[in-house]
Amino acid sequence: MHAPEEGKLRVGFTEFIDLAAENVGGRALLASDEFFAGKENLLKPGRGVFIPGKYTEQGKWMDGWESRRKRVPGHDWCILQLGLPGVVRGVDIDTNHFLGNFPEYASVDALEVEGSPPAESLVDAKWTRILPQLRLQGGSRNLFPIASEQRWTHLRLNIYPDGGVARFRVHGEVRPDFERLMRANGSVDLAAAENGGTVVACNDAFFGPKDNLILPGRAANMGEGWETRRKRVLPGFDWIVVKLAVPGTVQKVEVDTAHYKGNFPESASIEGCYLREPVVDFANAHDIAWTELLPRTKLRADHRHFYESELRAQGPFTHVRLRIYPDGGVSRLRVHGRPA
Structure with missing residues (x-):
C-alpha cells in the first residue's frame, strides 16, 4: 500500500463518490450469514431507519445486514461487487441503530477480477487486506481512510465476531477501462x-x-x-x-x-x-x-x-x-x- 497522492489528503474522503452504492450498480453478492437482516441493505441509500415494534419470523426487523449470534469460533463476512470499479479512498461502516448488537471489530479485503465470476468462486480468491481489524462504535458512522492506489472491483467486509451493520459506503475514484x-x-x-x-x-x-x-x-x-x-x-x-x-x-x-x-x-x-x-x-x-x-x-x-x-x-x-x-x-x- 502507498500513501495517497499529495493534494488528495486535503479532501475528506467522504467527498468522493460511493463506488458501491446500489444506485451505481453495486451488489451484495454473498454473506456468511444474514439470518436477521439481508446483505442487500448495506448498499441502500440513507443511513437506515428503526421501526419500534416491527418484527419478522426471525426476530427484530432491522434496516441493515445482521448475522445471528455466533456460537462457534470465526467471524462473519459479506462480499460486494463495486458498481464503479476504482481506487478506494476510505470506507464508512455505519452501525446506525445497532447498539447492543453491532460488531466489536471490522476489517476490509479487496480484489480485482475481470467480468462477473460466480460469487462462490470468490470466497477463496487471493484477497488483499486494505483495512486492518479495527474497533467499531455502535450507532455511529465509523470512518476509516484507505491508503491504497490499486484499482479494485470487489470488497469483502469482515465483522468480528458477528452482529449488524446498517450501511457500508466505499468512497473513492472511478477507474474505468x-x-x-x-x-x-x-x-x-x-x-x-x-x-x-x-x-x-x-x-x-x-x-x-x-x-x-x-x-x-x-x-x-x-x-x-x-x-x-x-x-x-x-x-x-x-x-x-x-x-x-x-x-x-x-x-x-x-x-x-x-x-x-x-x-x-x-x-x-x-x-x-x-x-x-x-x-x-x-x-x-x-x-x-x-x-x-x-x-x-x-x-x-x-x-x-x-x-x-x-x-x-x-x-x-x-x-x-x-x-x-x-x-x-x-x-x-x-x-x-x-x-x-
Whole structure:
C-alpha cells in the first residue's frame, strides 16, 4: 500500500463518490450469514431507519445486514461487487441503530477480477487486506481512510465476531477501462461517473448531493439530482465543476431537469477549460481561463434539453462548469464527445 497522492489528503474522503452504492450498480453478492437482516441493505441509500415494534419470523426487523449470534469460533463476512470499479479512498461502516448488537471489530479485503465470476468462486480468491481489524462504535458512522492506489472491483467486509451493520459506503475514484474510451469511434459521455468523470466542486448542494449530477441512468425522483437552496441574494447563480474522464472535444450536451417542476433553474450556461495541473479550490481559482461552451439559455421544467448546434466551442477541455440561474435543481448533465 502507498500513501495517497499529495493534494488528495486535503479532501475528506467522504467527498468522493460511493463506488458501491446500489444506485451505481453495486451488489451484495454473498454473506456468511444474514439470518436477521439481508446483505442487500448495506448498499441502500440513507443511513437506515428503526421501526419500534416491527418484527419478522426471525426476530427484530432491522434496516441493515445482521448475522445471528455466533456460537462457534470465526467471524462473519459479506462480499460486494463495486458498481464503479476504482481506487478506494476510505470506507464508512455505519452501525446506525445497532447498539447492543453491532460488531466489536471490522476489517476490509479487496480484489480485482475481470467480468462477473460466480460469487462462490470468490470466497477463496487471493484477497488483499486494505483495512486492518479495527474497533467499531455502535450507532455511529465509523470512518476509516484507505491508503491504497490499486484499482479494485470487489470488497469483502469482515465483522468480528458477528452482529449488524446498517450501511457500508466505499468512497473513492472511478477507474474505468480507459483503453476502451480512447478506442471509442463514436462519442462517449465524458462526464459520466461510470466513465471516470468526477464532480470536483460546487458552491451549494443543500438538497441534492453533487455526485448525483453524473450518475448512471435518469433520476427516479427529485431526490436523485443536484439541487441547491433558494437564493435570497440576487442577482447570482450557482455552479458545479465536472472533471471529464479524459480530455476531449465536446459534440453534444444534455441538461436534464427531470422531476424539477417548481424548482428548476430559470436558465443555465456551460463553460469549459483545459487544465494541465490539478486545482484544489475552484471557488477561489480566479485565474482559470474558462471558454464559453453554451451561452446562458432558458430551461424548461422536467425536460431533457439537448444542445449541439448551439455550442460555441468544442475544446478540447479537461473540465466543464455548469452555471444555473439563480438556483434550483438539475438531475443529470451529459457531455458527449471524443477523447482528445
